[in-house]
Amino acid sequence: MNTRAPKVSIGLPVWNGERYLAGALECLLEQDHEDFELIVSDNASSDATESICRDYAAKDPRIRYSRNETNIGAAANYNRVFRLARGPFFKWASHDDQCHPSLVRRCLETLEQVGPSAVLAFSKAEIIDELGRVMLPSPDGPSSASPWAFKRLARVVWSSRFAHPLWGVIRSDALRRTRLMGCIEADHVLLGELALLGELIEIPEVLHRLRLHPGSSSQSHLTGHQLLAWHDPRWASARILLPSWARFYVEYSKGIGHMPLSPLERLLCLCTPPAVLYWRWLLRWTGPFRHRCGLHRNKSPRHYTRSPLVNS
Numbered sequence: 001m002n003t004r005a006p007k008v009s010i011g012l013p014v015w016n017g018e019r020y021l022a023g024a025l026e027c028l029l030e031q032d033h034e035d036f037e038l039i040v041s042d043n044a045s046s047d048a049t050e051s052i053c054r055d056y057a058a059k060d061p062r063i064r065y066s067r068n069e070t071n072i073g074a075a076a077n078y079n080r081v082f083r084l085a086r087g088p089f090f091k092w093a094s095h096d097d098q099c100h101p102s103l104v105r106r107c108l109e110t111l112e113q114v115g116p117s118a119v120l121a122f123s124k125a126e127i128i129d130e131l132g133r134v135m136l137p138s139p140d141g142p143s144s145a146s147p148w149a150f151k152r153l154a155r156v157v158w159s160s161r162f163a164h165p166l167w168g169v170i171r172s173d174a175l176r177r178t179r180l181m182g183c184i185e186a187d188h189v190l191l192g193e194l195a196l197l198g199e200l201i202e203i204p205e206v207l208h209r210l211r212l213h214p215g216s217s218s219q220s221h222l223t224g225h226q227l228l229a230w231h232d233p234r235w236a237s238a239r240i241l242l243p244s245w246a247r248f249y250v251e252y253s254k255g256i257g258h259m260p261l262s263p264l265e266r267l268l269c270l271c272t273p274p275a276v277l278y279w280r281w282l283l284r285w286t287g288p289f290r291h292r293c294g295l296h297r298n299k300s301p302r303h304y305t306r307s308p309l310v311n312s
Contacts, residue, residue: 011081017095107169119198122168123207130213143202
């Protein structure tokens, strides 16, 4: 095995991904930035995932394949590929997504151009279906270069629906300072923790396609309890006492408490998630009310024009 650390580590956690796995591996191996390692962690798959991975690993020495003896849960498997990473930059990859050959290079160039203040670079993305047809552009837009941590967090809470930016390129040292993937709104909460550490920079081109299909966690119609167990099997018999919004805020609060923030920044950040979520709820509630009352007309742009972000 090559002992020299690559510039980028790509981590691909997978469980029973035989349908789309080969296509995802091809996209990654075709990256025009070639100084990377591809770490694949097979979470005790029962389909052809293992044979597909071993075939590709035999052909390309950049692939490091390992297989868990038992299913350790999605969150632990995502964290495992990062803990095995050696590069100063890291990228998660999904077994069912597609990425442009220039994605890694463009993200690296962006991070190096902006400097250490940027912790994550990502591109615009499209949402595709199981056949690869484009369904819609991803509405996520958490890019923020504000020096204020609470403002960067507000952008994440406001605009993150699919959390596709988390599949960009991240500075490994910044990612190590987070709690990594958890079990409750894991990708959104982690994206928020990264925003507390630095800038999130968007490349204004579509270089990533995120696939939604019946087998993906977001499309499998799991109950809240089943989704927790999917992230971590230890939650299979746990009792859920708090409503989802409360669990969501608790996880954000834990992440804020974990970060090295000043007392003022911490207070502002703790107030940010409920303030943003309440404001969104208020806009959604008052939007139809304004429409019924005729206030949607542009009589006075300052007071009566409905916000373009109401349905974001």
